[in-house]
Amino acid sequence: MNINSIDLNLFLVFQAIYATRSVTLAGDRLGMTQSAVSNALKRMRERFNDALFVRSADGMVPTPVAERLIAPIEEGIACLVQAVDQGRTFEPETSSRTFRIAVNDIGQLVMVPELLSVARGIAPGVRFETVDASMAEARQRMLHGQIDIALGSWEPMGPSFYQQRLFDETFVVLMSKASPLGTRERIELDDYLAAEHVAYRPQGTTDSQLQQTLDRAGALDRRRVVLTAAHSLGLTSIVATSGLLLTAPARLAKAMVASRADLHSVEAPFEVRPFEIRQQWHERFHQDSGNRWLRELIFGLFHERSSREHAPQTRNK
Known part of the structure; x- marks a missing residue:
């Protein structure tokens, strides 16, 4: 298949259908009519000689071919977004960017309200989405650019990730x-x-x-x-x-x-060894001005100094 003959916008449609399981909702997300999304899906089916999505009571269910395609397509879209944004300064006052944060329900209850309250005053158009994921899932989705920041007591995620201690919990x-x-x-x-x-x-x-x-x-x-x-x-x-x-x-x-x-x-009536709550991010977004803004905001809101603390942020070994 010749990549030069493919409309790259089709991959955006594919990603939206996969995420929403709906042609209508995919159109809403992309600002397209339902017929335009259906037409794009038809072209994708012809290109890959596969139905890609099958209607069911649970919505548009991806076929095995679509399941194999989604990871490289999402990774490619994330790389393109990063390339477009490279060198562009994040302006919180006017941005409408959506930040996705991997955090459990403890973090959502404890940290997100304050983060949202402060961020809304600085960046009224910015949106946030919390993601409940295991460490392995969060790591993979950060690798593919689907999650911006992970908050929690997870161990270091690996050599391509940065980590920054926020506070000790007990x-x-x-x-x-x-x-x-x-x-x-x-x-x-x-x-x-x-x-x-x-x-x-x-x-x-x-x-x-x-x-x-x-x-x-x-x-x-x-x-x-x-x-x-x-x-x-x-x-x-x-x-x-x-x-x-x-x-x-x-x-x-x-x-x-x-x-x-x-x-x-x-x-507690027994010894409790404090454990660290950290934020972690992938190296591909280390220089991204929007991701850096979010990290600095979170650090400013929640960081508490410790006698054991040395560097404010480190790259995992």
């Missing part, structure tokens, strides 16, 4: 003020183990850190867990009304206490 115990332990400023390990608990088990390294901490304290298999929750949604009400204890990251607990006056948090 764990505290959250409870209702009406619970038997709710009036205390500190609790003992025996009280902790005698109480009933809700175990918050999100995907990612935050949960691994907590499991390791509880294991070192000899509490991992001794807690009386009544409820195991995969998401933070609803945890505030559960803790406030059930009398259960919740062991959670300190900043998440702080946000929960701020939202309800009937909640109270205390230090």
